[in-house]
Amino acid sequence: MQLIKKSALFALVLSSALICGQQVQAAKPSAAPAQETTLEVKAKLDAFAKSYVARANDTLKNNRQNMSVTKQGKGYVARYTEVDASTMTTEIYPGKGPGCEYVGHIVYLEKVYECTGKTIAELEAAIEGKTKEEMVDAVSSSTLVDTLGYVQGLLAAAKAANNQTGYYTLYNKTGETVKEVSITINATGEKFVMATDVPADAVKVIVFSMDGALEGHNALTFAFTTESGYEGSFATLSIETAPITMLSADAMTGATQISFFAPAAE
Secondary structure: OEEEEEEEEEEEOOHHHHHHHHHHHHOOOOOOOOOOOHHHHHHHHHHHHHHHHHHHHHHOOOOOOOOEEEEEOOEEEEEEEEEEEEEEEEEEEEOOOOOOOEEEEEEEEEEEEEEEEOOHHHHHHHHOOOOHHHHHHHOOOOOOOOHHHHHHHHHHHHHHHHOEEEEEEEEEEOOOOEEEEEEEEOOOOOEEEEEEEEOOOOEEEEEEEEOOOOOOOOOEEEEEEEOOOOEEEEEEEOOOEEEEEEEOHHHOOOOOOEEOOOOOOO
């Protein structure tokens, strides 16, 4: 775990001046509002700092919900950064410029967590059947309360980093509504419904991801069914970026109801 010290400076103006400044100028005979004490300003800085640090975790680029996962050799390295609210301290100093009565200084630590794993299977084996309490013992020198959730997040991120993804632009030229578009992984038989009720002449983009350990070439079966029951399929679709035109029976130019060319502009 790596520690990074962060600090932020803020110019503080007394709230009485902020709230009443314009009123004082417009009604000069009225009495000036009482100024806040240094302790009161410090209390307001502390309250602001707590809110600021709490929001900081959500704005970090690689936080716990959005880990950075990189592949190194056959393994993975996952990292995320988290602000440790318990390390926050604040200080105030006299301001030197006009309209700036105090300068506030907030200091806190950012902790960078890193985890390595040889394979996705290794991460899966590490969490299988374990409770949160057991996972604290399973991860050496762990300081996380929710270690199980942390490792589950790493596993999901590692799988996502290992995925291969295809992007397909569908053109419905069947002359009727396509009720279902599906993709099946040939190696496993898993079927995924990618779109439903696609109107005639509509254009739709679908995105399909699968495990990077599987062969991506000719790995998929693309299929569609129209509202009249007309069906079409192509059994050797690859993970790629490609147009797919679903053809009517009278528009077929080959053996399949699928064309891998976008239709000519009308």
